[in-house]
Amino acid sequence: MSNGPGRRLQVFPVEGERNSLHACFRAVPMHRVILNFLAITLARYLPVFSWKNALYRWRGMTVGRDVACGLAAMMDVFWPELITLGDNCMLGYNATILAHEFLVDEYRIGPTIIGPRAMIGANATVLAGVTVGAGAVVGAGAVVTADVPAGAFVAGVPARVVQRTTREAPDGDEATIDEG
Numbered sequence: 001m002s003n004g005p006g007r008r009l010q011v012f013p014v015e016g017e018r019n020s021l022h023a024c025f026r027a028v029p030m031h032r033v034i035l036n037f038l039a040i041t042l043a044r045y046l047p048v049f050s051w052k053n054a055l056y057r058w059r060g061m062t063v064g065r066d067v068a069c070g071l072a073a074m075m076d077v078f079w080p081e082l083i084t085l086g087d088n089c090m091l092g093y094n095a096t097i098l099a100h101e102f103l104v105d106e107y108r109i110g111p112t113i114i115g116p117r118a119m120i121g122a123n124a125t126v127l128a129g130v131t132v133g134a135g136a137v138v139g140a141g142a143v144v145t146a147d148v149p150a151g152a153f154v155a156g157v158p159a160r161v162v163q164r165t166t167r168e169a170p171d172g173d174e175a176t177i178d179e180g
Contacts, residue, residue: 007129007146009101009110020107027107028078035059036077044072061085064116069095076100079109082128086116092140093122101128115150124159 012027014020025033036059043055053063060081066088073091075083082099091097091114101108110129114120118132121140132138132148139155139162148154148161155162 007110007127009108009129011106011108013106019102019104021102023107024078024102033077036080040075040077040080043069044074056080056083056085064089070122073097076112076128082109082111084111084113086114086118086134088116089114089118089120091120092124095120095122096125098126099128118148 012020014023039055039059043052046052046055049066049068052069053067056063056069056075059075061075062084064085064087067085067090068088069085069091070093072094074094074096076097076099079099083097085091085097097112097114097120099109099112108128112126112128113131114126115132115134115136117135118137120126120132120138121142123140124138124142124144126132126138126144130144130147132144133150133152135151136148137153138144138148138159139153141157142155142159143157144154145158148159152161153163154160
């Protein structure tokens, strides 16, 4: 089974008649999910970025310098340690960053990486196992199901490159992205 282009996921089949979400506490201990939930929920509403980032780091996330997560941005509560937020990236209001997918017969987990100086728009969702490249922009409300090249502007459901972009990448090189 394909995980889709550019997605790095581990797949865990679940046996029996119940869907995979019923197996969540076999996959991650309940006490850990509760701590993650409390810390991440608190961070969603804190107005100070350094406090938010400290809570995310405490729960195992890799958080770069000057990361700014907007009000109500939601991180994965099951596997936050699989999320990386690059230096100076920005997440908009109510953006969701996932590192898991619970499906009927299986669950999947994978590292989700938001590159340096990338921006995730309000209400956008980045799925598990996806990398959003350095300096990329994800439009508001987009659902990112595959890797986003550095410097690209993507939008839609599922997210697609919507225009040719030539801009300075964070490392000083120019990035040219073809329309998709």
